[in-house]
Amino acid sequence: MNKQNNIVGHTLIAIGMALVSVTLMAGCAQPRPDTQAERDFSRLSPEAYAEYLIFRSGSFNLAQETQEGGTAADRMAQDVLQRMCSEARNRPQPEMAVRIVGAARDSIVYPEGGIQLGDWRQGAELARSGTGFRIGHNVDDHSRPVGGNCYACHQLDPDELGFGNLGPSLAAYGALRGDSEAVRRFVYDMIYNPHSYFPCTQMPRFGVSQFLNQESISHIMAYLLDPQSPVNVRHSR
Amino acid sequence: MLKKFLAGVALAGGLVGGAMASDSPYLTGREQLLMLADDNPAELTLWRGEELFHEVRGPKNVSLERCDFGLGPGVLKGAYVRMPRWFEDAGKVMDLESRIIHCMKTLQGFTDEDDPVARKHSSDTREADLVAIYTYVASQSNGMKWNPPMNHPMERLTRNAGEVLFHRRAGSMDFACATCHSTPRKRIRLSFLPVASNVEEWSKAVSWPAYRIGHGVVRTSQHRVRGCYYQMRQAGIQFGSDASIAIISYWTHQAQGGVATLPDLKR
Numbered sequence: 001m002n003k004q005n006n007i008v009g010h011t012l013i014a015i016g017m018a019l020v021s022v023t024l025m026a027g028c029a030q031p032r033p034d035t036q037a038e039r040d041f042s043r044l045s046p047e048a049y050a051e052y053l054i055f056r057s058g059s060f061n062l063a064q065e066t067q068e069g070g071t072a073a074d075r076m077a078q079d080v081l082q083r084m085c086s087e088a089r090n091r092p093q094p095e096m097a098v099r100i101v102g103a104a105r106d107s108i109v110y111p112e113g114g115i116q117l118g119d120w121r122q123g124a125e126l127a128r129s130g131t132g133f134r135i136g137h138n139v140d141d142h143s144r145p146v147g148g149n150c151y152a153c154h155q156l157d158p159d160e161l162g163f164g165n166l167g168p169s170l171a172a173y174g175a176l177r178g179d180s181e182a183v184r185r186f187v188y189d190m191i192y193n194p195h196s197y198f199p200c201t202q203m204p205r206f207g208v209s210q211f212l213n214q215e216s217i218s219h220i221m222a223y224l225l226d227p228q229s230p231v232n233v234r235h236s237r
Numbered sequence: 238m239l240k241k242f243l244a245g246v247a248l249a250g251g252l253v254g255g256a257m258a259s260d261s262p263y264l265t266g267r268e269q270l271l272m273l274a275d276d277n278p279a280e281l282t283l284w285r286g287e288e289l290f291h292e293v294r295g296p297k298n299v300s301l302e303r304c305d306f307g308l309g310p311g312v313l314k315g316a317y318v319r320m321p322r323w324f325e326d327a328g329k330v331m332d333l334e335s336r337i338i339h340c341m342k343t344l345q346g347f348t349d350e351d352d353p354v355a356r357k358h359s360s361d362t363r364e365a366d367l368v369a370i371y372t373y374v375a376s377q378s379n380g381m382k383w384n385p386p387m388n389h390p391m392e393r394l395t396r397n398a399g400e401v402l403f404h405r406r407a408g409s410m411d412f413a414c415a416t417c418h419s420t421p422r423k424r425i426r427l428s429f430l431p432v433a434s435n436v437e438e439w440s441k442a443v444s445w446p447a448y449r450i451g452h453g454v455v456r457t458s459q460h461r462v463r464g465c466y467y468q469m470r471q472a473g474i475q476f477g478s479d480a481s482i483a484i485i486s487y488w489t490h491q492a493q494g495g496v497a498t499l500p501d502l503k504r
Contacts, residue, residue: 042390046397050405050483053398059480060472068409072472075408082406086413089404133409136466136473152425164424166417204410211409 064135067142068210072135085200097199104195108188108207111214115184118215123223124230126216127156133211148191148212148220153203156223157230167203172235174225187224191217262422263429263438266504279372279448279500282364282455286373289366294353295345304340306333306374307386313377318497321486323389330395332485334459335477337370357476359454368455372446372500379499383440383492392486395479399487402480403433408471414484416469428504433491440495443488447501455500458485 041049053059054076062073078086081103084096092100129147134140150156155169163169177183189196192207206212212220223229259265290301306316307324321332327339338354341347347354356365387393403414417425418433431442445458462481466474474481 041394044394046394046401049394050398050401053402053478053480053483057479058475059478060466060474062472064473075470076472078405078407082411085411086404086406089415133470134467135470137463138467162426164426166420166423166425202412202416204412209409209411 061136066135067133067140075135081195081205088200090200090202092200100195100199101197104193104199104205105189107205108192108196110188111218115181115188115221116218117179117184117222117226118218118220120219120222120226120229120231123219123221124157126212126220127151127223128160146211146216148206148216150220158234159230170224170231172232174227174229175232175235177225179225179227184221184225187221188217191220259437261429261435261438262424263431264441266429277448277500277502279446279455279502282369282372282446282448283376283500284373285364286369286371289370290373295341295347295351297344297346299344301337301340301344301370303344304337306336313374315378315381317375317378317499318381318383319386321392321395321482321489322386323392330389330391330479330482330486332458332477332482333374334367334371334457335482337367337374338477341367358457358460361453364454368446368457371457372455375446375499378497381497382494383443383489383497385486385489385493387490395483396486396490399483399485399490402484403487408469410470412469412471414465414469433488436492436495439488440492441498441501443492444498444501446499447503449503451504456503 060072060076062071064072066072066075081100088096126145126147127150130149130152131144132140132146151160151163153164153166155163155171158171193205194201194203204211207217223231293300303310306313307319307322308316317333321330324331331339341354349355353366357367359365359368387396406413417430421432421435423430431438433439445461446455449456459476459481462484463474
């Protein structure tokens, strides 16, 4: 019943948005008015006006090419997960949370030949680097490796003092948990699409977005799980 | 011991910035910055801005003294904490940076190509005139409470759309402004993050212009918005665009009732 109401509600919203789009497109066919006063925004909801601001007001450089081969407009378009989590302010109701987790699990692609650990030394560099996928006024050069910027939000090597705390500490991660198939799979899933365990988490979907490729994921996993990695080496049980 | 320490922080804060004692790591970190610096280097920018503001300039040979920042031509006291606002003459909601440019064009006759309008941000070698004038006008609201007007329908719609944008996740990393500014006491690396729901923190956080120690120059609201969209891996936002003003309108309204520190000193 609830679900049906939801579907009806979403359909109505979709129709509403379509009408708004048609109205705005009709407006665009005429000479473009210069000021807000000449346009009638009074009937727009904040959500519809926000979409107008992003896609039709000239506020963003939408035509700029991106490193992944599209345009900045593609970056601004929300996928289903981004839209649902934004609207729920990252606190999804249980039904939605279950749907998000299910879709996230389905999104995960595993490497052929199983999940292997790469080189923790390269993982250490990738965990520190915040380079990659920035556009706008200073476009990141992808001839340099794209980093995961893990330290922005997580503690890893206990000797590295410059760590953020938006995410939990991962110090001694492998030393505390071992390197079983189940641990490897959990870590891989968390990097690839963390919504498979934490619906509407703040953490990026590094695999889904192809922000990190399979090789980089394997290096970062080695940094977390290899007993020789500084993340684990100084931890005595 | 802890009480003594807190009292010390409160005393130092009171002496330097007039701030109250706080257990906010974002705010106490800032007090430490202020204790390190004898003075805020942004004052040099402020003085230059004052000269530029009163100087007869541009093709029309007039100063900016007749510019209306919302409280009437030439009224600077308290104008900035009442912005962004609707301007009937422009038919637009404008922030302070856009309004200064509007006056440079309409009163002084500068065009988009002229350096005082074209140069939006400072570099290590050249301070933008706009940043200097912005710093001077903003400083005339120092110590006052943020209180942007919400009377005109476009002021309200702009603020409300700004709230939507603030929470809107998109881009390669699924980030929104809210990703970094929702949970108290969090850091990116070593930088403590201000939270939009905490007026004490937020009123300080939105206090632009600020001399940014890491940049070595004074930065503005528009520069902060640009940096956030850049780090979020979303599209480049245009200076003074309606979307940028919507974000600034929302963030200023979130600071309502909190005290503005103008110019501020930031990491």
